[in-house]
Structures are given as structure tokens and as C-alpha cells.
Amino acid sequence: MSNAEALRTDAWRVCQAALASVEPGRCVLRALKEMDLPGGRVWVVGMGKASARMAAACEQFFGERVAGGLVVTADGCAVPTSKVTVAEAGHPVPDERGMAAAGELAALAERTAEDDVLIVVISGGGSALAPLPSTGLDLTDIRKTASLLLRSGATVREMNAVRKHVEELKGGGLARRARAGHVESLILSDVVGDQVEAIASGPTAADSTTFRDAWEVLVGYGLEERVPPRVREHLRRGLAGEIRETVKVGDRTLQRVRHMIVGSGAEAASAAAQAAEELGYRALVLASTVEGEAREVGRVCAAVAQELSQRGRPVPPPAMIVLAGETTVTVHGGGRGGRNQELALSAALGIEGVDGALVCALGTDGRDGPTDAAGAMVDGRSTERMRAGGVEPRAALAENDAYPALQVAGDLLFTGPTGTNVADLYLIVAGREER
Amino acid sequence: MSNAEALRTDAWRVCQAALASVEPGRCVLRALKEMDLPGGRVWVVGMGKASARMAAACEQFFGERVAGGLVVTADGCAVPTSKVTVAEAGHPVPDERGMAAAGELAALAERTAEDDVLIVVISGGGSALAPLPSTGLDLTDIRKTASLLLRSGATVREMNAVRKHVEELKGGGLARRARAGHVESLILSDVVGDQVEAIASGPTAADSTTFRDAWEVLVGYGLEERVPPRVREHLRRGLAGEIRETVKVGDRTLQRVRHMIVGSGAEAASAAAQAAEELGYRALVLASTVEGEAREVGRVCAAVAQELSQRGRPVPPPAMIVLAGETTVTVHGGGRGGRNQELALSAALGIEGVDGALVCALGTDGRDGPTDAAGAMVDGRSTERMRAGGVEPRAALAENDAYPALQVAGDLLFTGPTGTNVADLYLIVAGREER
Numbered sequence: 001m002s003n004a005e006a007l008r009t010d011a012w013r014v015c016q017a018a019l020a021s022v023e024p025g026r027c028v029l030r031a032l033k034e035m036d037l038p039g040g041r042v043w044v045v046g047m048g049k050a051s052a053r054m055a056a057a058c059e060q061f062f063g064e065r066v067a068g069g070l071v072v073t074a075d076g077c078a079v080p081t082s083k084v085t086v087a088e089a090g091h092p093v094p095d096e097r098g099m100a101a102a103g104e105l106a107a108l109a110e111r112t113a114e115d116d117v118l119i120v121v122i123s124g125g126g127s128a129l130a131p132l133p134s135t136g137l138d139l140t141d142i143r144k145t146a147s148l149l150l151r152s153g154a155t156v157r158e159m160n161a162v163r164k165h166v167e168e169l170k171g172g173g174l175a176r177r178a179r180a181g182h183v184e185s186l187i188l189s190d191v192v193g194d195q196v197e198a199i200a201s202g203p204t205a206a207d208s209t210t211f212r213d214a215w216e217v218l219v220g221y222g223l224e225e226r227v228p229p230r231v232r233e234h235l236r237r238g239l240a241g242e243i244r245e246t247v248k249v250g251d252r253t254l255q256r257v258r259h260m261i262v263g264s265g266a267e268a269a270s271a272a273a274q275a276a277e278e279l280g281y282r283a284l285v286l287a288s289t290v291e292g293e294a295r296e297v298g299r300v301c302a303a304v305a306q307e308l309s310q311r312g313r314p315v316p317p318p319a320m321i322v323l324a325g326e327t328t329v330t331v332h333g334g335g336r337g338g339r340n341q342e343l344a345l346s347a348a349l350g351i352e353g354v355d356g357a358l359v360c361a362l363g364t365d366g367r368d369g370p371t372d373a374a375g376a377m378v379d380g381r382s383t384e385r386m387r388a389g390g391v392e393p394r395a396a397l398a399e400n401d402a403y404p405a406l407q408v409a410g411d412l413l414f415t416g417p418t419g420t421n422v423a424d425l426y427l428i429v430a431g432r433e434e435r
Numbered sequence: 436m437s438n439a440e441a442l443r444t445d446a447w448r449v450c451q452a453a454l455a456s457v458e459p460g461r462c463v464l465r466a467l468k469e470m471d472l473p474g475g476r477v478w479v480v481g482m483g484k485a486s487a488r489m490a491a492a493c494e495q496f497f498g499e500r501v502a503g504g505l506v507v508t509a510d511g512c513a514v515p516t517s518k519v520t521v522a523e524a525g526h527p528v529p530d531e532r533g534m535a536a537a538g539e540l541a542a543l544a545e546r547t548a549e550d551d552v553l554i555v556v557i558s559g560g561g562s563a564l565a566p567l568p569s570t571g572l573d574l575t576d577i578r579k580t581a582s583l584l585l586r587s588g589a590t591v592r593e594m595n596a597v598r599k600h601v602e603e604l605k606g607g608g609l610a611r612r613a614r615a616g617h618v619e620s621l622i623l624s625d626v627v628g629d630q631v632e633a634i635a636s637g638p639t640a641a642d643s644t645t646f647r648d649a650w651e652v653l654v655g656y657g658l659e660e661r662v663p664p665r666v667r668e669h670l671r672r673g674l675a676g677e678i679r680e681t682v683k684v685g686d687r688t689l690q691r692v693r694h695m696i697v698g699s700g701a702e703a704a705s706a707a708a709q710a711a712e713e714l715g716y717r718a719l720v721l722a723s724t725v726e727g728e729a730r731e732v733g734r735v736c737a738a739v740a741q742e743l744s745q746r747g748r749p750v751p752p753p754a755m756i757v758l759a760g761e762t763t764v765t766v767h768g769g770g771r772g773g774r775n776q777e778l779a780l781s782a783a784l785g786i787e788g789v790d791g792a793l794v795c796a797l798g799t800d801g802r803d804g805p806t807d808a809a810g811a812m813v814d815g816r817s818t819e820r821m822r823a824g825g826v827e828p829r830a831a832l833a834e835n836d837a838y839p840a841l842q843v844a845g846d847l848l849f850t851g852p853t854g855t856n857v858a859d860l861y862l863i864v865a866g867r868e869e870r
Contacts, residue, residue, distance in 0.1 A: 193741075266746065284719075284748075284749035285742070285746075285748045285749055286721070286739055286742065286748070286749055287735070287738035287739045287741070287742040288738075288742055288746070288748075289738045289741050289742065290734075290735060290738045291734055291738065291785075292731040292734040292735055293728065293731045296727040296728045296731030296732065296735075297731065297735060299725075299726050299727040300722070300725060300727055300731075300732060300735045303722035303723075303724045303725045303726065303758075303760060304721055304722045306628075306722070306724050307720070307721065307722040307723055307724065311701065311720075311723070313719075313720045313721070313723075314719035314720055314721055314749075314756075321749075323738075325738060350726075
């Protein structure tokens with residue numbers, strides 16, 4: 001095995017260790033073991049792509065104490081459970097199944113008793129999976145509004161401000177309905193920065209936005225006359241104080257609620273660094289909230305790889321620098337790829353000819369963009385392999401066509417669906433012997 | 436003094452230490468003291484904005500051994516020397532003064548003797564300052580060709596490939612003319628990656644490009660029929676082998692030549708890290724070849740600042756992470772600013788509300804873009820100060836209008852002309868007490 005291969009093997013082992021550390025069941029068990037929990041019956045509710053796995057882990061931990069529960073997950077994300085019902089629903093477009101399940105979630109929360117423990121398992125995708133329209137609105141109103149906002153270019157925070165004010169479970173709504181004296185919110189975060197109120201639109205979290213904010217978002221994008229009339233009327237009544245606001249910081253309902261981020265990109269990054277150290281690398285976690293245009297972040301990663309390999313800074317090789325985050329791709333071309341592939345292709349150009357350097361970008365859900373790859377791992381010879389395979393890497397990058405370029409270079413990473421979804425993971429690696 | 440002010444003061448001291456470390460005279464003296472130099476007469480030639488300062492340092496070091504010399508610098512960059520003549524010439528557009536000086540440089544190199552030492556001082560700007568058209572071409576041909584390439588969007592490497600094949604001093608041409616048995620090339624690098632052949636088009640360096648490459652650049656940009664006919668004819672003769680190629684790796688002429696990068700962004704970064712440590716910070720140099728879109732690099736810097744401040748990674752505060760490089764700005768708006776100001780404004784948005792964090796971006800020549808500022812230093816309250824001053828930071832960024840935003844926030848940095856020019860410097864700082 002050449003040094004280059006050994007480096008790849010190590011990086012891949014580090015990726016796998018990072019993925020294992022954010023497996024939803026493992027995250028929940030790790031958290032529950034460290035928590036100081038009261039006795040009493042346990043109910044498990046929740047929503048999100050990982051919610052079934054999280055619920056199963058709760059059953060494993062609490063055993064006979066689990067009285068029942070319901071989680072809503074995406075099609076194909078169910079796993080076997082014993083007492084907690086798993087409902088599948090539409091994602092990313094909310095559907096009737098999700099609405100029905102959301103209604104049951106609300107009812108279940110209301111049926112809990114003061115001396116019960118309500119465990120709420122929350123993960124990415126939960127926003128779309130459990131839509132419960134406010135009184136007077138229906139699913140079509142919700143979908144239409146969401147679709148208008150999406151096409152307008154509204155930010156996630158802006159979309160959430162509106163969603164929290166036209167739906168019932170979001171913005172702390174689920175917590176408010178619970179009678180249980182203890183509400184433990186276990187959150188697998190797919191949001192950069194891990195803001196609790198942003199993940200699945202914060203069903204158990206204080207909402208920092210108001211009816212006023214929701215309205216101003218619509219006005220800001222010129223949508224106030226384009227949303228369904230019932231939505232407009234609902235928000236107007238909210239503005240007039242005729243409808244109760246979402247749960248706010250300091251609200252008494254939150255006194256019973258604890259939030260715990262059980263897994264996140266920061267967690268995956270820590271696990272990656274630990275695994276790298278076990279393999280004999282000097283490891284540093286550099287950042288866990290990386291955002292920005294994928295190709296530009298890739299260039300910065302390449303500069304760090306160069307410094308490691310060529311100057312032995314900030315630590316001498318063998319070294320691994322770990323980052324986590326979520327980049328974006330501004331699409332100019334009609335190619336195939338994903339944000340991690342694009343980051344990797346750009347990094348490949350940045351480390352062209354550098355020996356013993358590696359940059360890896362991995363989507364923790366195993367699916368990078370609309371492709372079957374999870375990401376890619378590039379080295380100083382990647383561009384050479386691309387050209388040998390008939391692909392000009394700069395042209396591929398210009399066309400957002402990273403997949404075929406990385407494919408001919410043998411640089412794509414495949415994990416299959418991982419069952420988890422936190423931030424993306426980036427590794428910058430410099431090997432020992434090829435300096 | 437508040438903690439925030441103390442942090443700024445420290446960062447500013449670090450900037451000043453970094454600038455001092457790459458002062459051209461100091462760089463040259465540091466290098467000469469460490470070199471193993473033969474005896475004999477010393478001649479000093481060179482080109483670039485810092486070449487006069489570098490020549491003065493040579494005179495200081497060699498004293499009476501200096502027989503004479505000539506350096507070409509930009510208007511306003513001359514400093515007093517005793518035996519070395521300082522010529523001023525046009526920059527960035529080459530002029531007659533530069534051409535005359537380039538001719539004298541060539542003649543002077545040819546007059547040196549086998550037992551002489553020829554010191555060649557090279558810095559940024561040298562390419563435009565010393566144009567010596569190849570036989571049969573004139574200054575107008577050179578200017579026209581450069582101007583066409585510039586407007587076509589050619590990369591610096593592509594422009595250099597052409598320039599080296601239509602001019603006489605570039606691509607090792609100056610070294611080839613020298614009779615001196617020892618040619619010591621002292622280079623202050625303004626080029627990311629410090630490739631010797633790229634700085635001032637490598638007057639003493641092996642050229643990795645050929646007449647073929649030069650021709651293909653013209654063809655690639657559709658300029659082969661638009662360049663002056665004499666340029667076309669010159670390159671065609673070169674292609675046909677009728678004109679000698681530039682100096683190539685392994686050429687005997689280079690056996691007498693040594694290159695030393697006496698100052699660069701990497702050097703400035705090292706000095707910054709050392710100064711930070713002396714102030715009690717944990718310091719890491721992360722990268723010295725950063726490139727990319729300024730605002731995106733700013734976002735990455737902000738993510739690193741967050742990690743430092745909020746998670747104490749990769750090292751616990753007080754900490755300073757140092758980078759060097761040169762970003763680019765894709766202009767969308769009609770505002771005022773420079774690449775360092777734009778990076779800083781973007782970082783300000785990324786560290787909004789984060790206490791005890793600071794991001795600083797500084798152009799080492801003291802002039803960031805077409806403004807009087809050298810860069811800027813932002814913290815978690817910068818955006819608040821901008822808004823209080825009536826500037827919406829996101830709108831300012833969208834308009835490439837960083838200067839006024841940073842100005843109202845009191846975040847601009849002013850150094851005046853520093854006399855040096857290496858890469859830009861970026862500091863990411865987290866303070867101790869405000870965590």
C-alpha cells in the first residue's frame with residue numbers, strides 16, 4: 001500500500017468514526033446515560049428523519065417504563081420499535097399523513113400527566129414532517145405559503161418565522177401542549193450553529209420571532225397579497241393580538257423543558273479528531289460552523305493543506321485538521337454533483353501537485369446533492385487522474401459537474417444512507433512520509 | 436480600557452510586528468547576514484516597488500564593496516542610496532523611462548566580471564517597471580499586448596508566459612546576461628505561493644513556459660490576430676526555433692544563480708504569530724497561501740472565530756490564528772472598498788453578537804483597493820455599530836461598499852504607505868475574559 005493509499009485509508013477510517021459518533025441511536029443513548037432523569041412513565045414523541053432511530057434508542061434505555069409514543073419520520077426512515085408508533089410522512093413537501101400524525105402528536109402530548117416524562121426526539125426534516133395548520137388554515141394554505149417563500153429566496157430563519165405563526169406544533173407549540181412535568185428534548189442538529197429554535201422549527205423551544213416578523217417577511221418578499229387569503233387573515237389577526245403568540249423566552253411552559261443537542265457537526269468533528277489521534281495524527285478541530293460558497297471553502301481548505309504539507313504548520317505532519325459546516329452551491333452550469341463534491345473538486349485544483357496532502361468532504365447523511373455519492377476525497381494527483389480520464393477539472397468546476405470528474409479520478413466516497421444527518425464533515429490531511 | 440479595546444490594541448500591535456518583519460530593508464539585511472557570500476566587487480541591480488529600499492540595505496551591508504548598480508522602482512518609492520542609482524518608472528503601465536532603465540540594467544549585468552557578485556533585488560511591480568522589448572519589438576507592442584491580455588481575463592501565469600517571450604529581462608533573461616560568477620537573487624514576494632518565476636516575471640529564474648505556451652495563450656483568448664503584427668511574427672519565429680527560448684530548468688546559466696525569498700506573506704504570518712505569543716496569546720499559523728472570493732474567505736474566518744470563542748477550539752483563548760494570502764473581489768455593486776475591507780465586512784456579519792472575537796484583514800502595502808485604508812478590524816458588535824450609523828451591513832456587502840460601513844463602525848485600519856508589499860494578513864482573535 002503506497003503512502004497515498006495509506007493516507008486515504010486513514011482518512012476513511014476517520015470519516016467512519018465520525019459517522020458512527022453521530023448515529024442517532026448512539027447519540028440518544030449517550031445523552032440519556034448522562035442525564036439526571038426523574039422516575040415515572042415515559043412517553044416518546046418526535047419528528048425528523050432520524051426520529052425513529054432515536055425513539056428505538058429511548059425504548060432500549062427506558063425498557064418497561066415506556067408507556068407509548070409516536071414519532072413521524074420520512075418514507076424509508078422507519079426502524080422497528082415496540083411501544084412507540086412510527087408514522088411515515090411526506091418530505092420535503094408536507095402531506096396529509098404528516099398532518100394526521102401531527103394532530104396525534106398534539107393529542108398525545110396533551111394526554112401526558114404531571115408525573116410523566118415526555119421525551120421529544122427531534123432531528124432534521126421535522127419541520128415538513130409534522131405540519132399542524134393553525135385553526136382556520138389547512139394543509140394547502142401551509143404548502144402554498146411555504147412554496148412561495150422557498151421560490152422567493154427567503155432564508156431559513158425567515159421561512160421559519162412564518163411557519164411558526166401558521167402552524168401549531170412549531171415555535172414551542174408541542175411543549176406548550178404537554179402536561180408532563182418533565183419534557184426532555186433530545187435534538188440531533190442538522191443546523192449550523194445548533195440553534196434549538198431552528199431545528200425542525202423548534203417544537204419545544206422559545207421562538208425569537210413574532211407575528212410582526214412573520215408579516216414583515218411576507219411584505220419584504222412582496223408576498224402579502226399572494227399568500228392564501230386565510231393565511232393573510234390569520235397573520236393579521238395575530239398582529240392584532242387576537243391569536244396567542246408562540247412560546248417566548250421566559251414563558252412558564254418552558255420551565256419544565258430541557259434541551260440537549262445529542263449530536264451535531266461539532267460532535268462529529270470531535271470524534272473525527274479523536275479517531276485521527278488514535279491513528280497517530282496530530283489533530284485539530286478548526287471550525288464547526290463553516291458556511292459559504294462550496295468552491296471557495298474548498299480553496300481555503302487547499303491553502304491549509306498546503307501549509308500543513310509544505311511548511312508543517314500549524315502542526316507538523318502527520319496531521320489532520322477537521323471542520324464541519326454546510327456550504328452552498330451557486331449553480332451556473334448544468335452538471336451533476338453536490339456541495340461536498342464541488343468543495344472537493346475545487347480543493348483538488350488547489351492542492352494540484354502537492355504530495356502527501358488530502359482534502360475530504362463528506363455529507364453525513366450519505367447523500368451529497370442529487371447523487372449517490374456522499375462526498376469525495378482528493379489529493380495532489382486528483383487533477384492528473386481527471387485529465388487522464390478525459391475530464392478537464394476547471395471546466396468541470398465551471399459547469400458544476402464535479403461528479404464525473406471525481407468519478408474518473410476514483411475520488412468519490414460512497415456510504416449509502418447513513419440514517420443520520422448532521423453538518424458536513426471536512427478533513428484536511430497531511431501524511432508523514434511524503435513531505 | 437475595555438476587553439474589546441484591549442483585544443484590538445493587541446491585534447494592532449501584532450499587525451505592526453508583522454509589517455515590520457517584512458520591511459524590505461530589514462528582510463534584505465536578515466537574509467544577507469545568513470548567507471555564505473564570496474568576496475569580490477558587489478553590483479546591485481533590480482526592479483520592483485521595494486527595490487530602492489532593498490538596494491539601500493545592500494549598501495548598508497556591503498559598504499565599500501559595492502561598486503555600483505541600478506534599480507528601477509515606481510514613482511514615489513525611491514529612497515536615498517549612495518552608489519546604486521535609483522530610477523523611477525511608470526507602473527502599472529510600462530513607460531519609456533522603464534524601458535530605458537531596463538536597457539541599462541541589461542548593460543550593467545553584461546559589464547559584471549567573473550569574480551564579481553551580482554545582487555538582484557526583486558519585488559512586486561517589477562514586471563511593469565523594467566520592460567525591455569525583444570529585438571524588433573517596441574514599447575507600444577508590449578503595452579498593446581499586455582492590455583489585450585488584461586482585458587481578456589487571462590491569468591497572471593498566462594500573461595507572464597507571453598511577457599517572458601516578448602521581453603528580454605524576464606524568464607531568466609537578466610541572469611543570462613550577467614557575467615558575474617555569483618548571482619544572488621533576493622526576492623520580496625507578493626505572489627501567493629512564492630513561485631520565483633512569477634515574481635516580477637522571474638528575471639533570474641528558470642521559465643516553465645515556452646513560445647508554444649505564449650502562442651497558445653493568445654489563441655486561447657482569440658488574440659492571435661489582434662496583437663500587433665510584429666508580436667505575432669516574433670512569436671511565430673520563436674515557435675519555428677529561430678529565436679532563443681527563455682532560460683529553462685537545468686540551463687548552465689542558472690548554476691551561478693541562487694534565489695532567496697527574503698520576505699513573504701508566510702514570513703509576515705510567522706512574525707504575527709510570534710508577536711501574538713509574546714502578548715500572551717496561543718498562536719497558530721493556519722495558512723499562508725489563502726486565495727478565493729474575499730467575502731467567502733471572510734465567512735470561513737468567522738467560523739474559525741466562533742469556534743475559538745465559543746468552544747475554545749482548536750486552542751483555548753486567548754488565541755490568535757494567523758493566515759496570509761490574497762483574495763479577489765467579484766464586483767457586483769458600485770461601492771467603495773478593497774478586498775481586505777470586503778473580507779472584514781463579511782466576517783463581521785459572521786461573528787455578529789459573538790463576544791470577545793475579532794477578525795482583522797490587512798493589506799501589507801497599506802493600501803487596500805482604491806482607498807486610503809489598509810484594511811479593517813471587526814468584532815461581534817461591528818454590525819450593530821454600522822446599523823447605529825445608518826448603514827445596513829448586508830446591503831453594503833451586496834454593493835461592494837465596505838468602506839463606508841467599516842468607517843461608521845470605526846473599524847478601518849490606516850497605516851499609510853508601508854514601503855513593502857507581500858501577501859495580505861488575516862488575524863482571527865479570541866480574547867480571554869469575554870468568553
